[in-house]
Amino acid sequence: MxxxxxxxxxxxxxxxxxxxxxxxxxxxxxxxxxxxxxxxxxxxxxxxxxxxxxxxxxxxxxxxxxxxxADLSAHNHFICSKCRRVSDVFETLIEPKSLEDALGKAFSVSSHSLYIYGVCDGCNQG
Ligand SMILES: [Zn+2]
Ligand SMILES: [Zn+2]
CATH class of the missing domain: 1.10.10.10 (Winged helix-like DNA-binding domain superfamily/Winged helix DNA-binding domain)
Known part of the structure; x- marks a missing residue:
């Protein structure tokens, strides 16, 4: 350390x-x-x-x-294409099992991280 x-x-x-x-x-x-x-x-x-x-x-x-x-917990991120705000998404969006199903039997998934793009609530209301 x-x-x-x-x-x-x-x-x-x-x-x-x-x-x-x-x-x-x-x-x-x-x-x-x-x-x-x-x-x-x-x-x-x-x-x-x-x-x-x-x-x-x-x-x-x-x-x-x-x-x-600084939040190391497993979570994904939503990025607003207008204001560039990055929001945390803590819900499990993809089960590791379904990733392994998609990749094939010989793959094992330890973690994953998604970037989701769109327009945030603030920008949609403005
Ligand atoms: Zn925005
Ligand atoms: Zn985060």
Whole structure:
């Protein structure tokens, strides 16, 4: 286990308090006023290390910018194509059994993660 710097703790605490699945730039913009010494490259480096250590989840939502999630529980993500909001979907959408049925007898499924695309409730009402 790596020893964590103070800056890494700050970033991790921030992630534990949000369900917004922020990008590195968003995390930096939110923390910078409170921690003026923080640099964007430090945020990037710490996010990469935290993701490598399996402490946070890196999401590739297909928009070319990684988003980060400190919730490691099995869940899927809905991405709004208008506002880019990422929402958690905790319902089991695909049973591992049905994936194995689709893949064939010799496959075993340990986990899966879905990205679902569409327009969120906020954008649909606006
Ligand atoms: Zn939206
Ligand atoms: Zn999530």
């Amino acid at each position: 790596r020893k964590y710097s103070r800056q890494r703790e700050i970033i991790l605490e921030y992630l534990y308090q949000t369900t917004a699945h922020p990008s590195a730039e968003q995390i930096y913009a939110d923390l910078k006023p409170q921690y003026p010494a923080l640099s964007l490259s430090t945020v990037y480096r710490n996010l990469r290390l935290l993701a490598e250590d399996g402490i946070i989840r890196r999401l590739d939502t297909g928009e070319g910018v990684d988003r980060f999630d």
